Amino acid sequence: MPLPSDLPKIELHCHIEGAAPPALVRRLAGRHGIDVSGLFTKDGGYAWTDFSSFLAAYDRAAQVFRSAEDFADLAETYLFASAAEGVIYTEVFISPDHARRSGIPYADYLGGLAEGMARAEAGHGIIGRIIPLIERHFGPEAAHEAVRTALAHLHPRVVGFGMAGDERMFAVADFARAFALAHEAGLPLTCHAGEVCGAASVAEVIDALPVRRIGHGVRAIEDAALVRRLAEEGIVLEVCPGSNVALGVYPRLADHPLIRLRDAGVKVTLSSDDPPFFGTSIGREYAAIAETFALPPGEMLAFTQTALDAAFCDTATRARLQTRLEGWRPPAAG
Template identity: 70%
Template sequence: MTLAIPKVELHCHIEGAAPPALVRRLAARHGVDVSRLFDEAGDYAWADFTSFIHAYDGAAAVFRTSEDYALLAETYLTASAAEGVIYTEVFVSPDHARRTGIPYADYIGGLIDGMRRAEAAHGIVGRLIPLIERHFGPETAVEAAKTAVDHLVPEVVGFGMAGDERMFAVADFAPAFRIAHEAGLPLTCHAGEILGADSVRAALDALPLRRVGHGVRAAEDPALVRRLADEGIVLECCPGSNVALKVFPSFAAHPFAALRAAGVPVTLNADDPPFFWTSMGREYQIARDHLGQSEADLMAITATAVEAAFCDEATKARLRARLSTGAFPSA
C-alpha cells in the first residue's frame, strides 16, 4: 500500500514514464514496429545504460501527435495522483520532438493539455522542464535551447540536460545553458549517476545550477558533499533507478541517507518509472523501508522538494498549503 504522505516529484522523463501498454497501443495506431522493445514478460527490454537509452528512444518514437502526448501526460499524472503526488516536474525534449517530426509547440501543447486534464480531475499540478540530450552533442543542444526559449509558456519552469553523461564535457554545453539562463529559466543537469564525483563537480563549475539530476555519486568525495550542503544544491535522487541500473548494488549501499545527514538537500523521484519497475509511491516506500527514513523524514523531504521546485511562488504557496492541511490524495 502506498504511504499516505504527500509527494512532490522533480525528476521524471515524460517519454520514460510511458506504460508499455500505452506504447503498444500507439505503436499499433501509427504502424511502428516495437516487437524488439519488450521482453517476454511485456516489460521494456534493456541490459545496461546504453541499451536503456536505446529502449527509451524506441518508446519515445511512438508518440506522433499532440493528443498522443496529452494522453501520456494525463496517464502518468493520474497514476501519480493515486499515489499521493501533488506536484510533478517532467522533463521534455525538443530533440525527441524534432526526431519524431512533431512541431515543438504541438509537443508541449499536448503535454500541457494532458496535465490540465489530470489537474482538473485529481488536483495534481504538472510543469515542464525542457532538456538537452547530451549524447546528441553540443550543437544540437544550442538548437534545443533556442527552441525552448522561443516557446516559453507558464508551464515551462526550467531547463536542464540529460542523456549519456559519458559523452562530451559538460562545459561544451555552457552556450546552450547560457541561452536558457539569460531567458530566466533555473537550471538542472544530470551528473554523478553513471560517472563519479568529478562529473558533479564539473557540472557545478561549468553551470549556474540550482539542482543536480541524481548527483548521488558526489558521496564519493567528502569535500564535494560539503560544497553541495554549503551551496544548498538540491539533488534529484532516484534510488529505484540507481539500483536498477546498478549504479549501486543494493539499497543498503545507496548514499541517500548519508547525503541527507550531511546537510545536502535531497528529494525522491521516479526517473523513468516503468523502465525501472518503480513509481513515486515505491520510491517513498524504498526510502522508509531501506534507506532509514521515518514518515516525518519523508514529509520533510517533500517540503524540501516544494522549496526546490522551479514553479512560481504562487504555485509553491498552494503546495505548502496542501502539505499543512493534508489536502492530498491517499491510497
C-alpha cells in the same frame, strides 16, 4: 509501520517519455505502423541490459508518440497515476530533440503535454510543470537547436531547463552556451551528473553551469569535499534510488547513499526517473526508502518539503502547495 500511502509527495525528476507504460507504447506503435521489435521483454517490460541499451530503448519508445493527443494522453495518464500515489506537484522533463526526431512540431508536443496536465489538474488536483531538456549524447549542435526551440515556445507551465543523456559523452563546457541562453531567459537550471560517472562529473557541472539542482548527483558521495560544497552551496539533488539500483549504480537499496548525503547536510529529494523502465513509481520510491532505512512519516515528509523548496514554480503555487503539505495528518493509530 508502513508509510501512509497518501503522504504528500513532490516529484522533481521524471522524463515524460520514460513514464510511458510498455502497453501504451506497443499500442501506439501499432496505430502509427512503427517497428518496435526487440523493444520489449517476453514479460512485457522494456528490454535493456545496461545504461547504453537503456538510453537506446528510451529513444525508441519515445518515437511512437506522434500527435498532440498522444502526448496529452501520456501526461494525463502519468499525472493521474501520480495523484493516486499522493503526488501534489510534479515537474516533468520533456525533450525537444525527441519531438524533432518523431517529426512532431514542438508546439504540438508542448501543447499536448500542457493539455494533459490541465486535464489532470482539473480532475485530480495535481499540479504539473514542465522542464525542457537537452540530450547530452545528441551533441552540442542539437542542444543548441533544442534550446532555441524551447525558448521560442515558452509556456506558463515551462519553469526550468536542463540536460539529461549520456554523461560519458562530450564535456559539460560544450553545452555552456546552450545553458547560458536558457539562464539569460530567466529559467532555473538542472543537469544530470554523478549517475554513471563519479564525483568529478558533478564537480564539472557545478564549476561550469549556474545550476540550482543536479539530476542524480549521488556519486558525489565519493568525494567528501564535494559533499561539503554541495551542502554549503545548497545545491539540491534529484535522487532516484530505484533507477540507480536498476542501472547497477548500487547493488541494493540498502547501499544507496541517500541518507548519508542527507545527514551530511545535502538537500535531497526523491523521484522515479523513468518508472516503467525501472519497475518503480514515485509511491514505491517513498515506500521503499521508508522501509529500507526505517524512516518515520515525518522524515519522509521532509523529502517532500525539500522538493517544494527546490521546485521551480512561482511563489503563489509554492504557497498553495505549502498549505496542502502542512494540512496533511498521518492517519490516527488503531
